[in-house]
Amino acid sequence: MQKLADEQRERLSLLTIDVGDENSIAAAAQATQLLTPRLHLLINTIGLLHDAQGLKPERKLADVNLADLQRGFTVNAFAPILIAKHFTGLLIHDQRAVFVSLSARVGSIGDNRLGGWYGYRAGKAAQNQLVHTLAVEMARRAPNLVCALLHPGTVDTDLSKPFQSAVAREKLFNVDRACEQLLQVIDGLNREHSGGFFGWDGAAIPW
Numbered sequence: 001m002q003k004l005a006d007e008q009r010e011r012l013s014l015l016t017i018d019v020g021d022e023n024s025i026a027a028a029a030q031a032t033q034l035l036t037p038r039l040h041l042l043i044n045t046i047g048l049l050h051d052a053q054g055l056k057p058e059r060k061l062a063d064v065n066l067a068d069l070q071r072g073f074t075v076n077a078f079a080p081i082l083i084a085k086h087f088t089g090l091l092i093h094d095q096r097a098v099f100v101s102l103s104a105r106v107g108s109i110g111d112n113r114l115g116g117w118y119g120y121r122a123g124k125a126a127q128n129q130l131v132h133t134l135a136v137e138m139a140r141r142a143p144n145l146v147c148a149l150l151h152p153g154t155v156d157t158d159l160s161k162p163f164q165s166a167v168a169r170e171k172l173f174n175v176d177r178a179c180e181q182l183l184q185v186i187d188g189l190n191r192e193h194s195g196g197f198f199g200w201d202g203a204a205i206p207w
C-alpha cells in the first residue's frame with residue numbers, strides 16, 4: 001500500500017487510524033480536511049472477527065465473555081458511527097455524497113437461523129441500527145448524503161480465511177470482484193436507499 005501511495009502521491013494519501021481511540025478518528029478527519037474540502041464517497045471497511053490476541057467467533061454461550069464482546073463492539077459497532085461523526089462535515093455539501101459501511105449478513109436478526117458468532121453478529125446488528133439512525137437524521141439535515149450498509153459476500157481475505165472450507169468455491173469472491181460488485185451497488189444508491197442494508201448484488205437484506 002505504501003508503495004502505491006509513493007507512486008500515486010497526487011491521488012492516494014495514507015492516514016493511520018485506530019478506531020479504539022476516538023481522538024485518532026478525529027485527527028484523521030482533520031488531516032483529511034487539509035487534503036480536500038469535501039468528500040463524495042466514504043467507505044468504512046473496518047471490521048473484526050478474530051485476532052492474534054485470541055478473539056474468535058463464539059460457538060456456544062459458554063464462550064461469550066465481556067472483554068471480547070467489548071473489543072468486537074468497539075470495531076464492528078462503534079467505529080462506523082464515530083467515523084461518521086467526525087467525517088460528515090466533509091460529506092455534507094451541495095452534491096451527491098455517499099457514506100457506506102461494510103456490515104455482514106450474519107448481523108441480520110431475521111436471517112439468523114444458525115446461531116453462534118454472538119459478538120460479531122450483535123456488533124454488526126448494532127452497526128446497522130446506528131447507521132440507519134444516522135440516515136434518518138441526515139435525511140432531514142443533509143438530503144444529498146446517502147448512508148447505507150453493505151454486505152460484501154464472502155470474500156477471500158484474512159477475516160474469512162479460517163472459515164473458507166465451509167464455503168462453495170463459486171461463493172467465495174476474490175477482492176477485485178468484491179470491490180467491483182460493491183462499487184456497482186454504491187453507484188446505484190440514491191436518496192430512497194438511504195438507511196438500507198444491501199447485499200453485494202444490490203438486494204435488500206432483512207434486518
Ligand SMILES: NC(=O)c1ccc[n+]([C@@H]2O[C@H](COP(=O)([O-])OP(=O)(O)OC[C@H]3O[C@@H](n4cnc5c(N)ncnc54)[C@H](OP(=O)(O)O)[C@@H]3O)[C@@H](O)[C@H]2O)c1
Nearest residue numbers: 017018019020045046047102104153154155157158159160
Ligand atoms: N471477508 C468476508 O468474507 C466478509 C464477509 C462479510 C462482511 N465482511 C466485512 O467486510 C469488512 C472488510 O473485511 P475484510 O474481509 O477486508 O477483513 P480484514 O481483511 O480482516 O480487514 C479488516 C480491516 O479492519 C481494520 N481494523 C481492524 N481493527 C481496527 C482498528 N482498531 N482500527 C483501525 N482499523 C482496524 C484492519 O486494519 P489492519 O490491517 O491495520 O489491522 C483491516 O484493514 C469488515 O467490516 C467485515 O466485517 C467481510
